[in-house]
Amino acid sequence: MHVLSRTLIDLYDAAEDVAPNEYPAVVMAVMHRLISFDGALLGCGLDAMEHARIFHRSPLLPSDYAKVYRSDPLACRLRLGLRVPVTCECRRFYVARECAEVKRFYQRHRIARVLLFGDPPAGRLPRRWVALYRGVDAGFTRNERARMEEVWPHVSRGLTANRRRHLERHVARRAGAASALMNRSGMLEAQDTDFRALLAADRLDVADGVMPERVRQCWRAGSTYVGEHLQISLQECGEFIVCTAVPLGCAVKLTPAERIVANLFASGLNHRQISERLGVSQNTARSHIAHAYAKLDVHDKAALANTLALDPSRVKTGRTE
Incomplete structure (x- = not known):
């Protein structure tokens, strides 16, 4: 069997x-x-160099490069x-x-020589890239560049x-929920098809493949993000970090007192x-x-009653003790 074919099957x-x-070690x-x-740096995203994976070089290399990469013409080209x-002949x-x-x-x-390649800007998110290093002056050949161009799309996939x-293995599926896998730099490395749309309902934009900062703040604080329309649990x-977004039911949006009063009002009782x-x-x-009304974004009693009736978390109301 051809070497490349066997390599891709193993990959x-x-x-x-x-x-x-x-898996990154398998890739290398x-x-x-x-x-x-004789060395490599495998990254995901262009603004988190300190989280890139290093192979066969000093573990300090990613953090050292994070300090200077914005001045590196190679990083600008990437x-x-x-x-x-x-x-590049350094x-x-x-x-x-x-x-x-x-x-x-x-x-x-x-590092005497570098071979650099990665996902195109218009490609799928997140953008992954790799830098292969040589400590000797022997340059990367045209054939090696061609192999990189041929194998990289398969590596990224x-x-x-x-x-x-x-x-799939670590998320218990729930109706209406969507999940994503976030790395420690905030990049979303995998996500369900509905995850982006679900977050958009709360004006959380993940179009660039990065989890919004206010959600990452909750992760660093060890808490769950709770927005206007959804909550996101963040599990190490x-x-x-497994991020599971679930739409908020009315029972979660309202305080217990608000929920009881809203249900009584929707059932036909007046203020008195x-x-x-x-x-x-x-x-x-x-x-x-x-x-x-404000929390559920409704404007009349009929809309309130309809929203409460459709809510799966609805509870029965009754007289308080």
Whole structure:
């Protein structure tokens, strides 16, 4: 069997069975069969270099590069999008440019040659990329660049399939819910088809493949995000965070008192009758009803009754003790 064909079979087979934190090592082993290199950096997203995976080099390399990559012309080219793999002879390339800090980075980590490629800007999210390193002056050949161009789309698809498989295994499916797998830099590496639309209902934009900051703040605080129309639970799962978005029912949006008053009002009672039944003032009853209207985005009693009737979390009302 052709080497490339056998390599791709192994890549996709491993995507089904290997844990997500171990799969990048499989990817690098597969690529090493086709291209010779002595170090690599595999990333997801362009603004979280410190979270990129390093292979066969100092573990300090990602954090060191995070300090200088915005000044690196290679990173700028990656951000704009690469149609073909790019190679670089570091010594000659950076001498001709005002990039002293970047030059020192490559010297400190003994990187003489780089082969860089990644997902196109218009491609599926998230954007993944890889930098292969050589510590010797022997350059990457035209054939090796061609192999990179041929194998990379399969690598990216394999990573996505691996993350989706992990998501399927670790999420208990619920009607109306949608889930995503977020890495520790906030990139969404896999998501259900409805996840983006569900978050849009709460004006949370994930079009760039990054979880909004207010949701990430909840994750860092160890809490659940609760918005106007949905809540997102954030559960640690190895190197990733499983994000499960669930639409809020009326019972969650309203306080217990608001829920009881709203149900009584929708059933036909007026302010005075609610006041007498619950032992509260009419002004309190009016206030609870006004809050229920605002929280449920309704404007009359008929709409309120319809919204409450359709809510699966609806509870029966009765006289308070």
